[in-house]
Amino acid sequence: MNALEKVDYRKFIAPIVVGLIIWFAGPLRPDALSLSAWHMFAIFVATIIGLVTKPLPLGAIALIGFVVTVLTGIMPMEKAVAGFGNSAIWLIVMAFFISHGFIKTGLGRRIALIFVRAFGKQTLGLAYALSAVDLIVAPGTPSNTARAGGVMFPIIKSLAQTFNSDPVDGSERRIGAFLIFTEFHANMITAAMFLTAMAGNPIAQAFAGKQGIHITWMGWFLAALVPGLISLIVVPFVIYKVYPPEQKATPDAKNWATGELATMGKVSKAETMMIIGFVSALVLWITGAITGIDATTTGFLVIGFLLVAGVLSWQDILKESGAWNTLFWFSVLVMMASALNTLGFIPWLSQTIGNSLHGMNWFVVLVILVLAYFYSHYFFASSTAHVSAMYAAFLAVALAAHVPPMLAALMLGFFGNLMAATTHYSSGPAPILFGSGYVKQSDWWRLNFILGLIYIVIWVGVGSLWMKLLGMW
Structure with a gap:
């Protein structure tokens, strides 16, 4: 008789608890947000936390998020499955x-x-x-x-x-x-x-x-x-x-x-x-x-x-x-992010943050966003999960602050990779190469911190000028 698959149920605690707290905080939501947008946000956050804690493989976590989204009526099945055609x-x-x-x-x-x-x-x-x-x-x-x-x-x-x-x-x-x-x-x-x-x-x-x-x-x-x-x-x-x-x-x-x-x-x-x-x-x-x-x-x-x-x-x-797994869980996340946008959550968030940055030079806003995007990666164990969680919101904030659209989109796109210059668990290649035992953890973090600063100077500084020469902004 086959034994049950091993599941670390303790890793479900954080995504479920955080998701429920956000869900039932609906009455306290900002007036500008619909209850559906707030509930979609709760499911999205719970799914992202699940991708980080990994009680199940990424595809399985996405499946659970997909099912909850449909069963709660936030997205009808016809629209939910449309993400698989992206x-x-x-x-x-x-x-x-x-x-x-x-x-x-x-x-x-x-x-x-x-x-x-x-x-x-x-x-x-x-x-x-x-x-x-x-x-x-x-x-x-x-x-x-x-x-x-x-x-x-x-x-x-x-x-x-x-x-x-x-x-x-x-x-x-x-x-x-x-x-x-x-x-x-x-x-x-x-x-x-x-x-x-x-x-x-x-x-x-x-x-x-x-x-x-x-x-x-x-x-x-x-x-x-x-x-x-x-x-x-x-x-x-x-x-x-x-x-x-x-x-x-x-x-x-x-x-x-x-x-x-x-x-x-x-x-x-x-x-x-x-x-x-x-x-x-x-x-x-x-x-x-x-x-x-x-x-x-x-x-x-x-x-x-x-x-x-x-x-x-x-x-x-x-x-x-890897291909089929990616097709499944990326499709679900793109569906959720699209729902957050169409239900009004991302426009509200970008306007709120944009108002707090009101009056700032757009380039200063871009630098602040890149720094926040980069250094928040210490809390992520996957570059893809980080991009899925934060890219759309950060881009919306940049656009609200009048950062040139293509410059904002590509700069955040580039740093969706470069932010791996942080930890030994930052991206897929990190645990493979770090796990070989050749580089000590203290050296890995120290050298990455130095190189992270170099990337910010090269890509934000030189990269912005280069894109200007290309006529992209």
Whole structure:
């Protein structure tokens, strides 16, 4: 007889208690809010807290929130299920499948080894080479967790052990700690540079669209290009200076990578087809404004090609649980956020906060919002959950304060990734890389605090000027 699944019911306490308190505080709500808007807010807050405490997987928490929303009559079933047809969320799903192709064919590993062989003579050069791999792979891997854990981490761990750097014997600072921490930040920067490089980005795009701000794949990329490249150059160097590896030269890296590539053999037909599919996706995403083919259609087209070419099987599609899980819980959260907007809660909140900032220069308001958005991430264990919880409200406040719409939408979108520069539980890649044992928790927090300030200067300062030059505001 099968045993029951283990459920930590104690983790239900916080979301249920907070949700009920807000729900029954309805009579005390502001006069400008309807009771339905207030009750939707209670369900949304309870769901977000559940995503943080995780008594059940994210999809299961979203399911409970969905059921409560429908049963209480706040949203009829017809409107509630409409969220599952959101094109931005299906773009995430398609990109998950593309990511699976990178890992399955070994193409991601081959690209990394080629860069190590070409640029790996010095430890700093090795870090830049690995960052370049992240930059190349990022547009097709919306799961930055899969990119870090499935492609980059195995390479870095093998490299570290090749140079006898292992936390087991206390030699983690020889080279491994530096490479691990640099990869964490390279992953974060490249996630901010592409609409399809982190699962939360299309969610931000969808929320912005609800406010009448239409962000394209190319628009996001162009706006992030300069601050992103500056970050990819500056951040590894800063880490190298404040958290230096003991071994500065890595002459054996080239030989190691050459040996690994020899073991892999020639580029396979599957890798060739994967290259064709990935390059086609990039070309169509970049030229979408010209061809009229939107990003989600491109995703479906490329997956169709990979299926016909035999790179992916239908079983691969069915077994990609991360994609289907994302489709479910993101759809529910987008439905809830949309309901908060249509029921009047987000407009009321933005007007209330906007009134408190009345008279302030809009750029000062933008800086305040970015700082609040960034540092509140200490209370979150998921960048995507944070984006889902706060992006729409913060964007609405920015618009009420007359921050240029595209500048506000993209800046908050970028920091939906960069705010992971906080804790060792801040995002999916964090526990994977921190859990390797190479970087102490005190070093992780200390270095992230320093780098967080650098990101704020580069992306808010240089990024705003760059977007002005592009004519985005």
